[in-house]
Amino acid sequence: MVSLTDGQKATLSPEAAAYLTNIHHVPFASFLSPLLTSSSRIPRLRQGYQQKMGPAETELIEKHHLRMTDIVVAGVPVTVIEPPSIKPEEQQKALFNVFGGAFVMGSPRDRAALTMAAELSVRVYSVGYTKSPEAKYPVARDQCLAVYRELLRLGPPGLAPLDPANLYAMGCSSGAQLLVSMLLVAQREGLPMPTAGLYLCAPALDLSGAGDSMASNQHDRDLMPVSLLIGMVSQNYAPGGVDPRDPLYSPIYADYGPSFPPTIVTVGTRDFALSHGVRFYWKLRQAGARVELLVSEGMWHGFNWDPVIPEALQVRAAVIEFLEGPKAAGNNLLP
Template structure:
């Protein structure tokens, strides 16, 4: 389980402390991770995550009167999430969302997409990409590229082409890898970048397992690193793939100032803290407008929580960053 000293509790909100106090790690996780994350175990993992997340997602949809519609773009399943009201200056703006879940689980109507539909106040196109192990890399990334290409060239069903300047992008955890990999490939193909801005929530940028926080936060985050790495390594990469391929681990790619303005959120307990810090410096040195928001005592994916004060504060700062370009 996650433990907190009095000093650690003193620096975070009571709500965050209560959340962490309820977290229980799988016993002997570091010893059994290779077994419990093998492909045959994935259906059970998915079911458990869905049962845990679906009530909260449904509650957010009802609370904020959100409209969700299943559509297809370029043959790829997408969920359109619409807030009840959109300000005139945001009528043409959209958010392209890639949810997290170690590439093997998760929902296109994840809480991050739902809360941002309300707080940013735009239509969200959340891609329900193919999951692993059924779909190995780069299947999901290529689906995301197909959706992005369709949106800027032909538009959504019944609509018109969307200007790249009107597109915000968001990726959470593994979704961060997917969205950045897609943008790198899009640039190679000569497609324009979505200059509205990019929001990376506790992103997974280095799938080799490198990074100080991968060790220092292994038992401090809400899930042991060995389990998360097992989910990815045993299910996502195609055989023989170089894990440092810059499209697979975007931390190793080259960037320039044409990359979208980017805001990165992470926390001091996040196993992927090193990913966010390293990617921040990578973009900063390339001349990209970038901001790094680190939550004190926060964990992987903390930004998804609709009620924890630190999560609300972080999302408000993200919205301010994205709206600065309007």
């Protein structure tokens, strides 16, 4: 059970309170984590996750009449998600997406990718990187980079190269680690940044375990005990001998400058990633980049993608306002 007092319920929507009430944690998670998250258990975890998420994904595809196409870019599978009609001013825009799932679960056609295709009304290129334990760091990051490089240089099969000025990028949870690490390497390589805007949802940017919320939200507050997440990452994704504070492995420790893309970060107060978001906000702000942090009351890791919870609808609208901001301002200048 997740702890939820009357005073905490009072500041949540009834939908959010009902959601939290229905969360049941594995008992003795801290103790059992090494067993529950060992590589041999991952197929079962994935299956459970996909069984839970699959129907919601199908529903989103149908509801928004999304067109799904599987392509291969730089040898990596990529899912292209297209809304049925794209506004003329959005035709040149695209969203580069790196899905989340603690590096071991999840899919490029997850709720995040589908929801953003529909609500931001853009074509989404969602990288089907190799999960762990089949691949360890930095394989998935380098696959994302190979896709990014080819989309910018050659373009998607049969299309013109993507224009970085019209490119958004999104990473959720572990996907944010992959995406930010990828952008850091891309910058070193001289590749342009996706300057239309970066969206980091509940980003996991510090794999060292540091941070206030990694302790305060570790047990009975968030969707899942932190011990399980740490087990999944350490037993499946982390390569032997990695320094957990390596700035490409835990991008919170990297240096940033004012040329980093405009970034919006979302977290919730129950989210284990609250401190990741807070710290990255200050890091980018101090670097002179444009950054906005949205913190949602009583919300858990990844709440953003719920189709009906009002807090999720609210934050999604705010994110889209940030991402579309310059365009909306530009439109006002039209006669």
